[in-house]
Amino acid sequence: MFLHQGNAPSNTLLAALPRADRARLVALAEPARLGLRDAVARRGEPFSHAYFPLTAFFSKVVPADRGSLEVGLVGFEGFLGFPLLLGVDLSPHDAIVQGGGDALRIPARAFRRELERSSPLRRLAGRYTHVVMTQLAQNVVCNRFHVVEQRLARWLLMSADRARSLNFAVTHAFLAMILGVRRVGVTQAAQALSDRGLIEYARGRMVIRDRRALQAVACPCYRIDLETYREGFRR
Amino acid sequence: MLLNPPAAQAQNRLIAMLPPAERKRLLERCERVSHDLEHILARDGEQMRHAWFPTTGMISQIQPSESGWIEVALVGFEGMVGLGLVLGVGKSLVTATVQAPGEFLRIPARAYQAELERSARLRKLSGAYAYVQMKQMALAAACNRFHLVEQRLARWLLMSADRTRSRRFRMTHDVLAQMLGVRRPGVTSAASALQARNLIRYSRGTIDVLDRTALEAASCECYRAQVQAYKGLFG
Numbered sequence: 226m227f228l229h230q231g232n233a234p235s236n237t238l239l240a241a242l243p244r245a246d247r248a249r250l251v252a253l254a255e256p257a258r259l260g261l262r263d264a265v266a267r268r269g270e271p272f273s274h275a276y277f278p279l280t281a282f283f284s285k286v287v288p289a290d291r292g293s294l295e296v297g298l299v300g301f302e303g304f305l306g307f308p309l310l311l312g313v314d315l316s317p318h319d320a321i322v323q324g325g326g327d328a329l330r331i332p333a334r335a336f337r338r339e340l341e342r343s344s345p346l347r348r349l350a351g352r353y354t355h356v357v358m359t360q361l362a363q364n365v366v367c368n369r370f371h372v373v374e375q376r377l378a379r380w381l382l383m384s385a386d387r388a389r390s391l392n393f394a395v396t397h398a399f400l401a402m403i404l405g406v407r408r409v410g411v412t413q414a415a416q417a418l419s420d421r422g423l424i425e426y427a428r429g430r431m432v433i434r435d436r437r438a439l440q441a442v443a444c445p446c447y448r449i450d451l452e453t454y455r456e457g458f459r460r
Numbered sequence: 461m462l463l464n465p466p467a468a469q470a471q472n473r474l475i476a477m478l479p480p481a482e483r484k485r486l487l488e489r490c491e492r493v494s495h496d497l498e499h500i501l502a503r504d505g506e507q508m509r510h511a512w513f514p515t516t517g518m519i520s521q522i523q524p525s526e527s528g529w530i531e532v533a534l535v536g537f538e539g540m541v542g543l544g545l546v547l548g549v550g551k552s553l554v555t556a557t558v559q560a561p562g563e564f565l566r567i568p569a570r571a572y573q574a575e576l577e578r579s580a581r582l583r584k585l586s587g588a589y590a591y592v593q594m595k596q597m598a599l600a601a602a603c604n605r606f607h608l609v610e611q612r613l614a615r616w617l618l619m620s621a622d623r624t625r626s627r628r629f630r631m632t633h634d635v636l637a638q639m640l641g642v643r644r645p646g647v648t649s650a651a652s653a654l655q656a657r658n659l660i661r662y663s664r665g666t667i668d669v670l671d672r673t674a675l676e677a678a679s680c681e682c683y684r685a686q687v688q689a690y691k692g693l694f695g
Contacts, residue, residue, distance in 0.1 A: 311587035
């Protein structure tokens with residue numbers, strides 16, 4: 226599986242901060258309950274908040290000729306708003322809630338002030354940004370070379386990690402949008418995985434039946450992303 | 461639509477934008493080096509010993525993978541290589557190779573990081589450039605998935621022409637194929653199509669851009685988007 230997962234919903238980055246820095250950041254935060262498809266950031270617009278997902282997770286998408294394409298997923302292992310660390314207020318992508326749930330959010334200005342003040346926060350945010358950019362480079366490879374079935378398997382595993390569940394809501398139309406393929410392509414790939422007993426899909430819910438076999442089907446990008454993350458946070 | 465070069469030929473635009481005292485301090489730590497085509501400056505995942513600010517040379521940022529290599533970003537006088545250092549990690553995100561021979565300003569990693577600590581303006585410029593490069597990578601993810609080889613080749617030639625301030629470059633079909641993540645015959649037929657319309661001339665490893673305006677029309681929207689992403693922050 227992904228990373229350390231405690232019982233209480235938490236965010237890995239927040240949990241990794243020294244106590245005093247975490248307390249200051251959490252004091253600035255407000256809880257947000259987010260529903261499927263809520264937009265938490267819009268491309269080209271200033272970030273209203275930095276988000277630290279607890280149980281929610283977000284899909285970062287860029288527009289493309291046929292709809293859009295996902296360029297990253299962010300859940301409890303990360304945060305949304307790294308451009309604020311780089312001194313840029315504008316969101317480079319749309320960020321849409323892909324797993325409904327809870328997050329802590331901090332107004333963008335307060336978050337920037339805290340970045341100035343807390344070097345552990347800067348350091349963690351820098352490491353996470355490095356991880357995200359490395360994963361983005363891997364996504365360039367993935368979108369170019371890997372077939373829909375591999376990419377679908379990868380995406381399901383990434384989502385299951387962030388949902389902390391093998392059972393989550395998703396539609397074929399949404400999958401087609403984020404994978405940048407036609408809907409029929411997703412339907413065929415999902416059918417192939419389902420025929421082999423790896424997943425079950427009914428009425429907008431996806432259930433992973435055989436995680437290990439799904440990992441074998443996924444392109445290496447799934448494993449590489451995890452390694453990038455682990456490597457990025459190793460002391 | 462074109463990237464604005466710095467006033468002097470042997471300058472880097474990011475460095476040129478620094479206030480005089482900070483520019484002078486940075487330049488004192490830099491060494492001017494010349495590199496040939498395909499010289500490897502940094503390998504993905506390895507510790508960076510230097511940051512590079514191209515003046516007349518151009519650097520290709522490449523993501524290696526088991527399925528093939530692909531270019532994720534191009535860097536010339538408008539940018540720098542060393543985002544790992546900006547993010548406080550010190551490791552190279554991707555592999556950086558010289559794509560157009562020329563001159564580069566090279567600064568030891570530690571000296572660059574010390575300057576980042578000291579100069580808020582350098583931090584701001586470096587952060588903003590990291591953002592631009594991240595946008596370039598996200599564009600590449602979508603472009604490589606959706607656009608035809610001919611469009612992508614046109615985009616690549618325009619981006620290279622901007623960064624080398626030249627309409628002629630040395631380039632083999634093999635290297636082009638690798639940059640675009642396609643097979644060689646795909647590049648050959650795309651180049652032939654552009655040549656047949658008198659947009660470029662290709663012979664014995666040299667490409668000449670003959671009709672820049674028409675090449676812009678033949679390129680996908682990503683060329684313009686990538687220039688806008690830069691100009692949005694740097695003018």
